[in-house]
Amino acid sequence: MSRRGGGCLTAVAVVLSLLVVALGAGLLYLVLTNQTPDVPGVSEQTPELGPKVFEEYTWEELSQVADLISDAPSEDEARSIAESYNVAVGSTRPLTLTDGRQASLTVVGIRADRLAEGEGFAGLTLMASPISVQPMNSAQTNEGGWEGSELRSWLATEGMALLPDELASSIAPVKKLTNNTGVTSDPAAVTETADALWLFSGSEVCGPITWFTDEYGTEPNAYTGYVNFVPYDELLSSEGSQYEYFSAAGVSAQSDPNGTLRLTYGGSETSWWYRSSYPYSFTGEDASFFFQVMASGFPSTTGLASEPSGVTVGLCL
Numbered sequence: 001m002s003r004r005g006g007g008c009l010t011a012v013a014v015v016l017s018l019l020v021v022a023l024g025a026g027l028l029y030l031v032l033t034n035q036t037p038d039v040p041g042v043s044e045q046t047p048e049l050g051p052k053v054f055e056e057y058t059w060e061e062l063s064q065v066a067d068l069i070s071d072a073p074s075e076d077e078a079r080s081i082a083e084s085y086n087v088a089v090g091s092t093r094p095l096t097l098t099d100g101r102q103a104s105l106t107v108v109g110i111r112a113d114r115l116a117e118g119e120g121f122a123g124l125t126l127m128a129s130p131i132s133v134q135p136m137n138s139a140q141t142n143e144g145g146w147e148g149s150e151l152r153s154w155l156a157t158e159g160m161a162l163l164p165d166e167l168a169s170s171i172a173p174v175k176k177l178t179n180n181t182g183v184t185s186d187p188a189a190v191t192e193t194a195d196a197l198w199l200f201s202g203s204e205v206c207g208p209i210t211w212f213t214d215e216y217g218t219e220p221n222a223y224t225g226y227v228n229f230v231p232y233d234e235l236l237s238s239e240g241s242q243y244e245y246f247s248a249a250g251v252s253a254q255s256d257p258n259g260t261l262r263l264t265y266g267g268s269e270t271s272w273w274y275r276s277s278y279p280y281s282f283t284g285e286d287a288s289f290f291f292q293v294m295a296s297g298f299p300s301t302t303g304l305a306s307e308p309s310g311v312t313v314g315l316c317l
Contacts, residue, residue, distance in 0.1 A: 051085045054107075055093035062087075063170035066123030066317035069111060078111050078123070087124070089244045095128055097162045101266065104129045108245035113174035113316050116194035122172045122316035125243065127200070130265040130272055130310035131162050137305040140288040146275035147180035147193050151311070155197040159311065171196045172316045177240050182277045183287040185231040189279075190238050198314045199275035201239035202291050205246050205261070206253045206299050209236035211291075212280070214254060232279050236291075239276055253299060262297030265310050269295045271303065272310030278302050 049064050057065065065085045072078035082088060087107060095105040109125035136142070136151045146152055160168050173196045181189035202209050212229035220226040242251075249260040256262070263272055271292050278289035289302040292309050303309050 049085075054086055054091040059164060059166040059170055062124075063317050066170075066172075069123030070115075070120060072111075075111065082110055082124075089248065095167075096164070097131055098164065099162060101131075103131055106245065108243040108314075110244070112241075112243060113176075115316075116173040116175050122174055124317045125174075126315055126317070127245070128163075128313040128315065129263045130270055130312050131159065132311045133265055133270065133308045134311050135306050135308050136273060136290050136303075140304055140306040142182040142277040142287055142290055142305050145180040145182050145189075145277045146176075146178040146199065147191070149275075149305075151199070151273070152193075152195070152275075155195075155199075155311070155313065159197055159313065170317055174198075174316045176275075177201075177238065178275055179235055179239065179277050179279060182279070183281045184279055185235055187231075187235060187238065190235065196315065199273050200243075200312065200314050201236075202253075202274045202276040202300070203237050204240040204243055204314075205274070205293070206251055207242035207247065208253065209233050210253045211236065211300050227280075229280070235279055236276055251299060256297045256299055259297050261293045261299060262295075263293075263310065263312060269297075270310040271295045271301070272312040273303070 049061060052061070065082070065087055068081050068085075069078045069087075072081055087110075089107050089110060092104055092106045095103040097103055106127045106129075107124055108127045111121040111123060112125045113122045114120075115122055134151055134154060136149050138150060163171075173194050175192050176195050176198050177190055177192055178201060179189045180191045180193070202211075210233055212232045216224045216227075216229045218230055220228045246260065250257045251260055262269060264270060271294055274291040274293070276291045278291060281287045288305055290305055292301055292303045293299060293312075294301045
C-alpha cells in the first residue's frame with residue numbers, strides 16, 4: 001500500500017535538487033569570470049597589496065601600508081610590517097608638485113606622531129623638501145607663534161593644493177607641540193595644535209636645544225645682562241622629540257655632519273623655516289624672528305618673519 005503524500009514529497013525533493021544544481025552552476029560561473037557574489041554585508045574584494053620598491057607605490061597604496069603600520073599591536077610588529085613592504089626611515093621618492101616643480105618625500109619617522117582624531121599613532125611621518133618659498137607673516141612679528149602664523153594658514157590651503165590630490169586626501173592630521181605665544185620663557189606657552197601640513201620644530205630636527213646656553217652660558221652674568229637663558233632652551237626643547245631620520249644622521253643643535261639639512265628649491269640651496277619662534281626679545285620691540293636652517297645646512301639661524309624662506313613640510317599617513 002502506498003503512503004499518501006509520497007508523490008508530493010518526491011516533487012519537492014526534485015525541485016530542491018534543481019535549485020542546488022542551479023546555485024552551484026551560478027557560483028562556478030562567478031568563479032570562472034573572476035566575480036564576487038553579491039552577499040549583503042560583505043564588501044567587494046580588493047586585490048591584495050604586495051610589497052614594491054618604495055617609489056613605485058601609488059599614494060593610495062602607501063596610505064594602505066601606513067594604515068597597516070598604524071594598526072599593528074606593537075612597535076616591533078609595526079616595524080616588521082614596514083620592512084616587509086620595503087618602507088624604512090630614510091626611504092625617499094620624488095614628489096611632483098601641481099605647479100610642475102620637483103620636490104622629494106622622505107620617511108623621517110615610523111609611528112612617531114599622535115593622530116589628531118581618535119587614539120594611536122600615524123603609521124608614517126614624511127618630510128617634503130621645500131615646496132615653496134614664503135614668509136612666516138606679512139608683518140614683522142612672531143606674536144602668536146606657529147598657531148597664529150600666516151604660513152600655517154597658507155599651508156592648509158595653497159600649500160595643500162601643491163600636493164597631488166591622491167596624496168593630499170590620504171594625509172592624517174596629527175598633534176604638534178609649539179610655543180604659540182612668541183616671546184616668552186613660560187613653559188605653558190607650549191600648546192597643541194592639530195595640523196595636516198606643518199613645519200618641523202627645532203627640537204624635532206635637532207633634538208635637545210642648546211642654542212641660548214651655547215652662546216650665553218648657563219649662569220646669569222654681566223655679559224648677558226644677568227638674564228637666565230636656560231629656560232629658553234628648555235622651552236624650545238619641549239616642542240617635540242627628534243625624529244629618527246635626523247637622529248640617525250647625527251644632526252644636533254650645532255651640527256649637521258652629513259649635510260642632511262642642506263635642501264634646495266628650484267635647483268638652489270635655500271634656508272628653510274622651523275615653526276619655532278625666537279622666544280627672547282633684547283629690546284622689547286624686536287619680537288619678529290623665527291628660527292630656521294641656514295642654506296648651508298647649519299642647524300640654526302634666525303630669520304625675520306616677513307622675509308621669505310623655504311617651506312619644508314611635515315605630513316603623516
